[in-house]
Amino acid sequence: MLYLKQLLEILVVSTRLGLTSFGGPIAHLGYFHEEYVRRRNWLDEKSYADLVALSQFLPGPASSQVGIGIGVMKGGAFGGFISFLGFTLPSVIALILFAFVAQEFGVADAGFIQGLKIVAVAVVAHAILGMAKNLTPDLTRKSLALFALITTLMIPHFLSQIGVILIAGLLGYFIFRENQNEEKLSMQFPISKRFGAICLTLFFGFLISLPILSNVSSITWISVFDSFYRAGSLVFGGGHVVLPLLEREFVPTGLISEESFLAGYGAAQAVPGPLFTFASYIGADIGGWTGGLMATVAIFLPAFLLILGTLPFWYSLRENNKIKGAFIGVNAAVVGILISAFYQPIWTSAIHNSIDFALAALLFFMIVYWKLPPWVVVLSGAIGGTIIAMF
Template identity: 45%
Template structure:
């Protein structure tokens, strides 16, 4: 239980302060678990990120879940999920009533400041990972190639191709050092529980639509919609929103209510997939039941696949050929994150010279003064709100 509460408290703080979407979350996680706590090195962390990029579902939440599993088993994974997700669920349901209050200049300034700090945090993470994972000419070329590919071919296809080509180039041109013994706390042996998780993923994918049709129950219909969204959509939270809109509007709620919840989600910390809890609450007569369905069904498929695949992925670290490929994959992850930093994070957040100045100041504070990310987030939000009050935004 000690591990549960430790992980829950750590991820609760992250769930309250991790603004900026899935890519920004990876920056927050790296700051917390690589830089600050040193539970992982950059290579171990990049391995987990690469695995979760391969799998469908909410990549940042899957990375958090995997970190919890590696530190505390399945109980640790559940603690990480609850801590990271509960704040956004609770805030989202309360936030809907306050949406009109945040339509003015003050609210827009607050949100703008938070987005600018997300730019700074992700940029800091990319720099730190590049220094350790793309620190040779060959690795830098792989990272640059991944960056170009992801910029030219946006979305899931570009990301997967970048990682696959990074692995191929790593095998062909990189040299891997001898394998090091892995921390027992982070190692996970493949067992029946992992095989069961993978089998459960496919069983639920088939069984839920059959239950929805045969029972004609709203609860099963919602569970089917959210589970399929989590199981079949690659690319993270923003990609899942059009699918949810097509499934939920107008059968379960009208367009205005959907867009109101969507707008609230953009301003919240934590995973965008928490939006499903709002939709569930609005779509069923018993809101608490809808919240539980939305908050679990959309996350479960990604977690089942992550838990099942994690020990297989870890086992590859001891194979010399696979290690060379993983070095290339790690370098490609740097390029992938750099591409996401440029588009959509920086392109959407940096719209005028003042934005660039604030983001640069935030980056410098992280780099030189070593502020914790949550403190920078609070300062950024306050700065945006203040600038809105004095007419700069």
């Protein structure tokens, strides 16, 4: 009975956060800290910082993984699932509904779509600057980012992205050996190492087997599930980074039009919760409710398996400087991959003349310096695009 009460409390608190947490992953972590650490004292400052550090080392949606980890600490593996469900479900429902509205009323052809494309330019540019500052502070990491940028521009294929990430991780493993004394971790998790090993085995098993099944099978949804799962497995840096990866997976194949894709991305900026729920919109646009739910499962499954798999081993991972070095190299390469995708297709599809550039500059200023809420920026972009289309 006490356990059920704990699960209900996790669900209520996480759902409230899912309905009110605007502003992206960094803002989400601030909301989590206020609710879980200061107000409810579910974990102490050091434990929260350790959990955030782990989420930064792993690919996938950082804020969602922190929420899952807090749920695990409070209520075990099922508590982690309940925490994820409450935080994620509101934006999943909102974006699936938006996909139906977009199809029914043909908003993909409306004049404000150009404005939403320009919003994407401003948002991704802001993300790039923040990531570059934090992830490429020295010449070595800047060089890794340049290598990733040139390679992915010259070879625009998902295999080149995987290759760049692997090479950067290998180089980071040997180059970055940080020698620093850290305090022992204070976190304890109700998950066994055996359970963690099973989760990690499943993660790599899906990552290897899904592309093979996709190539040998003629079933479209296996290929779609593979694309979402791979995006969730390889994205370091949060929801903004997943935009170009998903665009390259679905727009060139014709499963979703570029206009519908960018309309959904604009909508994803305007709703609370994790940006990875953008996948829910794409899935719903392709295959209705079932497609939206399938896409949600596929893109978040890697985050689940990784956070549950690594929590029991986090002590040794955190103390191994070579492992940290590999992640440092990977993070630097991701900056280059994002710049490559920022140019093609985001910039080339949105900025056609000086007026488009002027609107992009205004929206960028609203995000970076005026620090306006995301929904205000999205609405301003839509209005600006509509006005531009009238002339």
